[in-house]
Amino acid sequence: MDERYGSSIYWLETSARAAAPPVAGNHTFDVVVVGAGFTGLWTAYHLLEADPSLRVALVERDVVGYGASGRNGGFAMTLLDMSLAHLRRNHGDDAAKAAHDAVATSVEEIGATVAARDIDCEWRHGGLMVVATNPGQQRRVDADLAAAEALDLAGFTRLSAEETQAEVHSPTYLGALREEHCGVLHPAKLAHGLARVVEGMGATIFEGTDVTSIDDADGRIRVTTPGGGVLADQVVLATNAFAAHTPWFRTKVVPLYTYVGLTEPLTDAQWDEVGWASHCGIEDKRNFVHYYRRTVDGRILWGGSDGVIRYGSRIEPRYDSDEKVRSRLRRTFEWTFPQLAHVPFSHHWGGPVGITVTFVPLFGTLLDGRLHYGLGYNGHGVAPSHTGAKILRDRVLGQDTALTRLCFVDTKEPTFPPEPLRWVSAELTRRSLLRQDTRMDDGAQEGDMDPLLLRLMKKFG
Numbered sequence: 001m002d003e004r005y006g007s008s009i010y011w012l013e014t015s016a017r018a019a020a021p022p023v024a025g026n027h028t029f030d031v032v033v034v035g036a037g038f039t040g041l042w043t044a045y046h047l048l049e050a051d052p053s054l055r056v057a058l059v060e061r062d063v064v065g066y067g068a069s070g071r072n073g074g075f076a077m078t079l080l081d082m083s084l085a086h087l088r089r090n091h092g093d094d095a096a097k098a099a100h101d102a103v104a105t106s107v108e109e110i111g112a113t114v115a116a117r118d119i120d121c122e123w124r125h126g127g128l129m130v131v132a133t134n135p136g137q138q139r140r141v142d143a144d145l146a147a148a149e150a151l152d153l154a155g156f157t158r159l160s161a162e163e164t165q166a167e168v169h170s171p172t173y174l175g176a177l178r179e180e181h182c183g184v185l186h187p188a189k190l191a192h193g194l195a196r197v198v199e200g201m202g203a204t205i206f207e208g209t210d211v212t213s214i215d216d217a218d219g220r221i222r223v224t225t226p227g228g229g230v231l232a233d234q235v236v237l238a239t240n241a242f243a244a245h246t247p248w249f250r251t252k253v254v255p256l257y258t259y260v261g262l263t264e265p266l267t268d269a270q271w272d273e274v275g276w277a278s279h280c281g282i283e284d285k286r287n288f289v290h291y292y293r294r295t296v297d298g299r300i301l302w303g304g305s306d307g308v309i310r311y312g313s314r315i316e317p318r319y320d321s322d323e324k325v326r327s328r329l330r331r332t333f334e335w336t337f338p339q340l341a342h343v344p345f346s347h348h349w350g351g352p353v354g355i356t357v358t359f360v361p362l363f364g365t366l367l368d369g370r371l372h373y374g375l376g377y378n379g380h381g382v383a384p385s386h387t388g389a390k391i392l393r394d395r396v397l398g399q400d401t402a403l404t405r406l407c408f409v410d411t412k413e414p415t416f417p418p419e420p421l422r423w424v425s426a427e428l429t430r431r432s433l434l435r436q437d438t439r440m441d442d443g444a445q446e447g448d449m450d451p452l453l454l455r456l457m458k459k460f461g
């Protein structure tokens, strides 16, 4: 196993790309993008599509797709905030609708772009099924359906218990909502495919290059790396959870590790016992959701269940797996699909996502309008990073558009407390959320978030 990873990541085992060389010597570009995950890659893509003459470079500390982009569940879905109902409550109807519609457009554009650009990332546009496995979760499903109706959003349907179980055969389902705008994909193949496409459009990619500082340089920006410096007119910071290690975002973004398990391929007979012909993505309505999907080679990726914040916002390969979370994932997988209790997990891995106080991403500008950032998708960045990259494109090109006015752009960004309070409050919050999940599993009629959590969020938000 590659020592940069603390676990075998199936997506990276099944997609390959020859790494580009690191920065050596001094270079000049119009735009430098720091971080080659989905945000960085889509930003380069949208910029070069808008203006093919731009000189664009991507500078990546490890390899393309090293961060969450190469290891996620692969759901391209519309979710922003904790739920559609929360988005509406926190931002109002007009802003919630605009944000939702922008990401729904991205879902469709991702599908169209991978087809047009010949990126074979196993895209399956099967929609999303958000299932309720207890009455409290059903209340949350109902609240999201009510929000969709109030916002007049297209593509939402209510499913009864029978309809849900007919689609995917789990005895745990009490009902669901179906959302049309969702596709699943192979994330590493998307990242590697996008890298090929942007290189073909003229971008330069540097890998194995740690950006150690980004500073003002007399009207331009200097990006410093161990092998040399890169001067640019504008810089885009696309390092998501890793931005927690910069002075700008130390108290605004906290890395949270989320984990998945992946089964061995199921036999045809086992698939007959599960159904799931549509390849839809599935989530439940716990605080720590379960998210799960099929892969094209017949496996089930089973993720969520818990999340772990490390003291000091640490991100290290040794956290790429977690035995406690793996056991919890295994238990909930077998509870959901008792007919598959004997199908083992072949892989288990995780990675850091960027959490913000407000549960929506942060987009804005620093250094007199020449450093643009977009990060903190709270575990939902696959499609929102495509939307975000269009915002970053518009910012770099100096355009005021409907996208640059979305509710998560240029906001007053509340902060988390400094350590050790940050870790303590995050841990209290995590435990409180897990307790509520357990209470709801035991039949408690709670639909809203735990009052302790709401108090903590108010205090630190």
Ligand SMILES: Cc1cc2nc3c(=O)[nH]c(=O)nc-3n(C[C@H](O)[C@H](O)[C@H](O)COP(=O)(O)OP(=O)(O)OC[C@H]3O[C@@H](n4cnc5c(N)ncnc54)[C@H](O)[C@@H]3O)c2cc1C
Binding pocket: 034, 035, 036, 037, 038, 039, 040, 059, 060, 061, 062, 063, 064, 065, 066, 067, 068, 069, 070, 071, 072, 073, 074, 075, 076, 077, 209, 210, 211, 212, 238, 239, 240, 241, 242, 243, 258, 259, 260, 291, 303, 349, 350, 351, 352, 353, 374, 375, 377, 378, 379, 380, 381, 382, 383, 384, 385
């Ligand atoms: C296990 C898991 C499951 C997930 N499942 C889903 C899902 O199903 N659907 C969904 O919507 N979202 C999911 N997510 C979240 C989603 O993957 C992320 O929101 C999204 O990939 C963020 O993309 P990004 O480009 O902003 O960040 P990243 O992919 O994290 O990229 C940041 C990049 O910046 C680089 N970098 C950091 N510091 C530096 C530096 N100093 N110099 C140079 N480069 C640097 C990193 O190496 C990294 O490659 C999941 C995440 C995980 C971990």
